[in-house]
Amino acid sequence: MRRILLWMASNRWLRERLPRLRFTRRAVRRFMPGEDAGSALDAGASFQADGITSMYTRLGENITRAEEGDEVAAHYAGLIDDVRRRGLDGEVSVKLTQLGFDLDVDRTEGHVARLAELSAADGRTLWIDMEGSAYTEATIAFYERVKQGHPNVGLCLQSYLRRTAADLQRLLPIGPRIRLVKGAYAEPAGIAYAARHDVDANYVALAVEMLDAVKAGKDVRIGLGTHDVRLIEQVAEHAAALGLPTTAFEVEMLYGIRVDQQRRLARERYAVRCLIAYGDAWYPWYMRRLAERPANVLFALRQIVG
Numbered sequence: 001m002r003r004i005l006l007w008m009a010s011n012r013w014l015r016e017r018l019p020r021l022r023f024t025r026r027a028v029r030r031f032m033p034g035e036d037a038g039s040a041l042d043a044g045a046s047f048q049a050d051g052i053t054s055m056y057t058r059l060g061e062n063i064t065r066a067e068e069g070d071e072v073a074a075h076y077a078g079l080i081d082d083v084r085r086r087g088l089d090g091e092v093s094v095k096l097t098q099l100g101f102d103l104d105v106d107r108t109e110g111h112v113a114r115l116a117e118l119s120a121a122d123g124r125t126l127w128i129d130m131e132g133s134a135y136t137e138a139t140i141a142f143y144e145r146v147k148q149g150h151p152n153v154g155l156c157l158q159s160y161l162r163r164t165a166a167d168l169q170r171l172l173p174i175g176p177r178i179r180l181v182k183g184a185y186a187e188p189a190g191i192a193y194a195a196r197h198d199v200d201a202n203y204v205a206l207a208v209e210m211l212d213a214v215k216a217g218k219d220v221r222i223g224l225g226t227h228d229v230r231l232i233e234q235v236a237e238h239a240a241a242l243g244l245p246t247t248a249f250e251v252e253m254l255y256g257i258r259v260d261q262q263r264r265l266a267r268e269r270y271a272v273r274c275l276i277a278y279g280d281a282w283y284p285w286y287m288r289r290l291a292e293r294p295a296n297v298l299f300a301l302r303q304i305v306g
């Protein structure tokens with residue numbers, strides 16, 4: 001089921017047709033408050049009232065003209081401004097391919113540098129998503145370059161990739177800001193752990209590695225981008241054993257997923273951040289959410305009759 005849904009995510013024919021169906025549009029509402037940035041910011045404001053901070057991303061990937069990347073960068077610049085004007089503790093997360101990474105790396109670097117500067121003005125992090133494995137090495141090298149001039153840039157790493165342990169070792173000396181996730185793409189077994197148990201074990205090992213670095217006085221910001229509360233608790237236990245507070249890391253979850261847990265963790269004084277997506281290019285992103293939990297397909301199908 002996961003493979004089929006991930007194949008559907010990348011199928012161009014379906015990408016052009018499925019989003020037009022009314023039931024798909026209704027079903028996607030579960031994972032995003034609306035297609036416009038205003039709806040995302042409204043949702044962020046209501047989370048903030050419950051002690052949950054926010055992160056924003058406009059959906060879209062792999063553009064075909066560099067000018068589209070310019071438009072996306074200009075949009076995010078405006079968004080960072082809006083977040084600040086609305087008094088939100090919100091940060092922005094970008095996909096490099098949406099900023100033109102496939103077409104012009106230098107221009108993409110210019111966009112990221114500018115967005116990082118705007119974010120730094122009041123101490124915010126600018127996050128870079130991690131995409132499929134064809135981009136891993138290039139994205140990490142890009143991060144190393146941009147981090148030199150912009151310490152407030154953060155990067156997502158995926159625990160399903162076998163290489164990630166080495167990537168983390170490579171990044172620790174530069175004081176990275178890391179959002180650790182399991183990984184959302186279909187990757188070949190040679191480079192990725194196939195068994196859930198291995199992905200989870202690697203997740204905890206990587207998180208522990210980062211906590212140990214914090215304990216040793218290194219400058220590392222840790223985001224746990226997962227809904228797997230069992231893993232979060234294991235990491236929290238390790239933090240407690242090291243004498244670190246629950247706020248030594250941030251728990252980051254997606255809008256609409258395990259909202260009860262987001263609220264519970266915030267009540268228990270964890271630092272919780274909710275990633276809120278918006279935009280009209282939601283199809284591949286939505287299919288990846290279905291692939292993560294096939295029970296979501298039933299929910300989506302129920303919208304046909306609902």
Ligand SMILES: Cc1cc2nc3c(=O)[nH]c(=O)nc-3n(C[C@H](O)[C@H](O)[C@H](O)COP(=O)(O)OP(=O)(O)OC[C@H]3O[C@@H](n4cnc5c(N)ncnc54)[C@H](O)[C@@H]3O)c2cc1C
Pocket residue numbers: 128129130131156158179181182183184185225226227228229252253254257258275288289290292293296
């Ligand atoms: C803040 C954030 C940022 C992310 N950024 C990236 C990125 O840049 N690159 C990338 O490859 N991936 C990214 N992801 C996605 C990530 O890789 C996983 O695919 C996703 O988080 C699901 O895995 P999980 O860790 O929640 O664990 P799982 O083992 O998949 O899920 C644990 C439990 O959470 C619940 N759950 C998980 N997903 C869903 C869902 N879709 N619907 C309903 N319930 C669900 C279920 O109860 C499940 O049992 C991000 C995720 C988050 C939360």
